[in-house]
Amino acid sequence: MAILEAQSLTKRFGPVQAVDGVSLTVGQGEITALLGPNGAGKSTTLHMLLGLVTPDSGGVTMFGLDLQKHRTEVLSRVNFSASYLGLPGVLHVREVLNSFARLYGLRDPRARVAEVAELLEIGPLLKRRTADLSSGQHTRVQLGKALLNDPELLILDEPTAALDPDAGERIRHLLVSVARETGTALLITSHNMREVERMCDTIHFLSAGRIVASGSAAELAAHFGVVDLEEVFLKVAREGVPA
Numbered sequence: 345m346a347i348l349e350a351q352s353l354t355k356r357f358g359p360v361q362a363v364d365g366v367s368l369t370v371g372q373g374e375i376t377a378l379l380g381p382n383g384a385g386k387s388t389t390l391h392m393l394l395g396l397v398t399p400d401s402g403g404v405t406m407f408g409l410d411l412q413k414h415r416t417e418v419l420s421r422v423n424f425s426a427s428y429l430g431l432p433g434v435l436h437v438r439e440v441l442n443s444f445a446r447l448y449g450l451r452d453p454r455a456r457v458a459e460v461a462e463l464l465e466i467g468p469l470l471k472r473r474t475a476d477l478s479s480g481q482h483t484r485v486q487l488g489k490a491l492l493n494d495p496e497l498l499i500l501d502e503p504t505a506a507l508d509p510d511a512g513e514r515i516r517h518l519l520v521s522v523a524r525e526t527g528t529a530l531l532i533t534s535h536n537m538r539e540v541e542r543m544c545d546t547i548h549f550l551s552a553g554r555i556v557a558s559g560s561a562a563e564l565a566a567h568f569g570v571v572d573l574e575e576v577f578l579k580v581a582r583e584g585v586p587a
């Protein structure tokens with residue numbers, strides 16, 4: 345059974361058709377990427393999948409349940425992280441994570457916060473005020489928050505955007521382990537083509553709100569007659585997709 349199925353999602357903001365008929369499926373333990381130029385509609389698509397933005401048309405099914413009809417049940421099995429999400433600045437990292445752990449109804453919030461802090465290597469940050477974190481530290485805390493409830497579907501908007509190469513590599517390794525070992529389905533956006541090549545099973549390329557190409561990195565490179573995903577990106581973004 346698919347973990348996530350989006351059917352013909354559309355969203356218009358005034359004159360801008362941000363998303364125009366996006367359908368996609370993500371299976372258990374699969375890592376899927378949404379790629380595309382700035383403004384292609386990636387974040388809007390993710391926000392519709394999370395129920396944060398209401399689609400003009402189309403629907404979302406997760407775990408076989410309709411998102412609109414079973415919102416609370418469905419979203420309790422999902423989590424989301426993005427560097428643009430704020431954290432309450434006056435609170436310490438431990439207080440923030442403990443609050444989310446209680447909000448998620450975890451049986452032993454403190455134990456899970458300790459586990460996640462070890463996974464994300466944020467133990468030394470637990471006593472810091474979130475307002476004092478660097479952007480890379482903030483990203484790791486956000487990811488920690490997103491792993492607290494052991495989500496079956498993890499949606500990540502540019503998960504490694506603010507991380508240095510070493511931290512980025514560790515987080516990629518962690519995310520791949522989470523998908524492969526626990527069966528969590530991952531849906532990510534990224535502008536880092538090497539990252540997507542290394543992590544993702546399936547890639548959907550968005551342009552002007554539409555999926556214009558889908559496949560593995562190798563399939564897409566072969567299809568467009570280029571050597572890698574970076575070149576696929578440049579070709580599709582600059583020349584479009586031949587009809």
Ligand SMILES: Nc1ncnc2c1ncn2[C@@H]1O[C@H](COP(=O)(O)OP(=O)(O)OP(=O)(O)O)[C@@H](O)[C@H]1O
Binds near residue numbers: 381382389
């Ligand atoms: N709340 C909003 N109100 C008006 N326009 C919006 C809103 N959200 C997004 N848009 C517009 O919808 C289009 C798609 O935006 P979106 O943020 O989904 O793109 P993106 O692919 O995530 O881009 P980026 O790579 O720059 O993050 C853009 O033209 C954007 O300006």
